[in-house]
Amino acid sequence: MTKTILKYSGALLFIASLAIIGCTKLDDMNKDPTRPTTTEPQYLLTGAQKSAMDILYSGLQNGFIAMHYAQFWSGNARVADSQYQLDEGNNTAFWNTLYTYSLHNLDALITMNKAKAGQPGVANQNAIAQIMRAWLFQVLADTYGNIPYSQAFQNTTNIAPKYDDPKAIYNSLIDTLQAQITILDASQTSFSTGDIIYKGDVESWRRLAHSLLLRMAIRMVDANPEKAKQIIEANYQQAISNNLQGAQFQYVDAVPNRYPQNDKDRAIIDFSISTTLLDYMNSLNDPRLPIYARPSKADTVFRGLPYGWTTSDPQHKSDVFYATPGTQIYSTTMPGILMSYSEVEFILAEAAARGMNVGDAATHYTNGIKASMHYWRDLTKTAIADTTIDAYIAKVPYTAADWRNVIGTQKWLALYPQGFQAWFERTRLKFKKPGGQPLFMAPKSGVLDASVTEGVPYRLTYPIPEQTQNKANYDAAATAVGGDFKGTKLWYNKF
Incomplete structure (x- = not known):
């Protein structure tokens, strides 16, 4: 991890926290939430949420990397990204932002609240921060493999943290989420301001924790099917169950709180x-x-x-x-999606197809398609009739013998424009069109990275500064993952 990430002095805490005096929602802000002037738990939470969503939906990271690897988009004048030549500046910014701002803010929030342990709302605040930490650490582990985790924020004693094994990270994150579900108490307060995603609603955060457990379990299902089954069967009934319960960060049409990849600030021709x-x-x-x-x-x-x-x-x-x-995809008010109801239904469709006791695969599959259609219909006020949706589903019926391709393609479509999650699912499920014909293509003008031999990168390489500023731990991590290459498969892809 770079020194800029690890040297968390009081000055950096001051910079990385958030000041929004008396705000209750994002459109009350007239400041950049990542450039604060004071520090309180609610400000740290908003700073963590916004910095994470800004980088996950930035044109430089989501656009040039994830949306390409999911093969939703292709580059115009700048084509090398589509040929898997990684822009190292974009890669380093992704790593640095999630560690320095997003995760650091959450760590600082939890640390700050230690002095107020036992006071009303503090336990709920910390539980919400822990759920967000679990979400972001999974994103990092799914992007890189081994990452700094257990020693990531030992800033006063260790500026060169080891990289932890992603299987161990997953186990820790699962334990963390299960613990927060128990800790969350709807009879107590949480955040009265600062929570853009759920406005401090404890039950919504509990549902999200159950849903994130489903996401983790299905991603590791081939590596550890028994544990995945246990987690999914224990949590699916408490997960997100309609579009209104989905987790998203609502941007507003006001600088600096517009959706990061909007074409109002500039024409996007990339x-x-x-x-x-x-x-x-x-x-x-x-x-x-x-x-x-x-x-x-x-x-x-x-x-x-x-x-x-x-x-x-x-x-x-x-x-x-x-x-x-599309116009909505480049809108200033496009939400940053953390997790949707449609994703939950497709997870359950796959779980049922694999024989888990979660209900009927075809029903969950149909629910997933309908949830996606209704989400976009409601968001854009587009006239998509229920009869049109029913006719569409009739064209793509659930087929048990072909579940991987049938569920995979529809889940991929529903994940648009969540480039990172769609990329992770593309590499995990390795789906084709229903029936088995290829869906994805190799870059038409060739691949610019010789390690990518199966048509798509499985991971991002570690940021270049890690090779010098945390060299011993970088070298160990590169060896542990099987080589610091984009073509190296992650632990759950090796099945």
């Missing part, structure tokens, strides 16, 4: 919709397509750009020839 996404949605007459994408400016046709196609090819046309991300 990305086109990939043929992978567009052609598949077109083939199904998917009613979400006009929401996910805008047609070509040249002739108003929904036309995808072949993935990873260099502009030096004479057949490659101008960017106005290809479809671009």
Whole structure:
């Protein structure tokens, strides 16, 4: 971990915390929540939420990395990202932001509350912070593999933390989430201000903890099927059960609190919709397509750009020839999605398909599709009739013998524009189109990273500063994961 992350002096605490005097929601702010002037638990929470969502939905990280690896988008003039040449500045910023701001704010919140242990609301505040920590540490572990965890914030005694094994991290995070479910007490207060995601509602955070346990369990299901089964069967009935219960960070149309990848601040010309996404949605007459994408400016046709196609090819046309991300996807008020109801239903569909006692796979699968359709219909006020949704589902029926492809494709569609989660699921499930035909394509103009031999990176390489500033632990981690390469499979992919 870089020295800038680890040297958490009082000055850094001052910088990394958040000042929003008397705010109750994000649109009350007239300050950048990551640039504070004072420190209180509620400010630290908002700073953690906003900094995490800003980096997870930034055009530099979500756009150039995750949305490419999920093969939702392809680069226009800048094509190397689609060919798996990682921008090291973007990579380092992702790592640094999640550790220095997001996770540090949560650690500081919990530490600050130690002096107030036993006071009303403190236990709930800490439980909410711990749930957020679990979410972010899983994102980091799923992105890199071994990461600093147990020693990450021993700032006064250790500025070069070891990297922990991701299996051990998962076990710790599962234990943490289960503990917070017990600690949370709806009869007590929590955050009266500062919580943009759930406004301090304890029951909502408890549901999210149950849901995150489902996400962790299904991701490790091939590596540890018995433990995954136990977790899912124990938690599914208490998880998110409708769209209104989903976890998301609501941005507002006011600087600096707009959705980070909006085209009001500047025209975004970096990305086109990939043929992978567009052609598949077109083939199904998917009613979400006009929401996910805008047609070509040249002739108003929904036309995808072949993935990873260099502009030096004479057949490659101008960017106005290809479809671009939709109006809502580039809106200033697009929510940053943490976890949705549709994801929960697709997890349960897969769990049922694998023989777990969670209900009927086909029912959960249908619920997942409907939840996604209703979410986008309600968010955009688009007229998607229930009859249209029913006709769509009839085109993509649940097939038990082909569950991996059937569930995988629909879950992938529903995860748009959550690039990181969609990428993780692409590499985990290795799904194709229903029936077995390929869905994804190799970069049309070739791969620029020789380690990526199976069509998609399985992880990001560690930020370059780690190789010098935490060299011994970096070297150990690189060996432990099987080589610091993007083509190296994570622990749950090796099955």
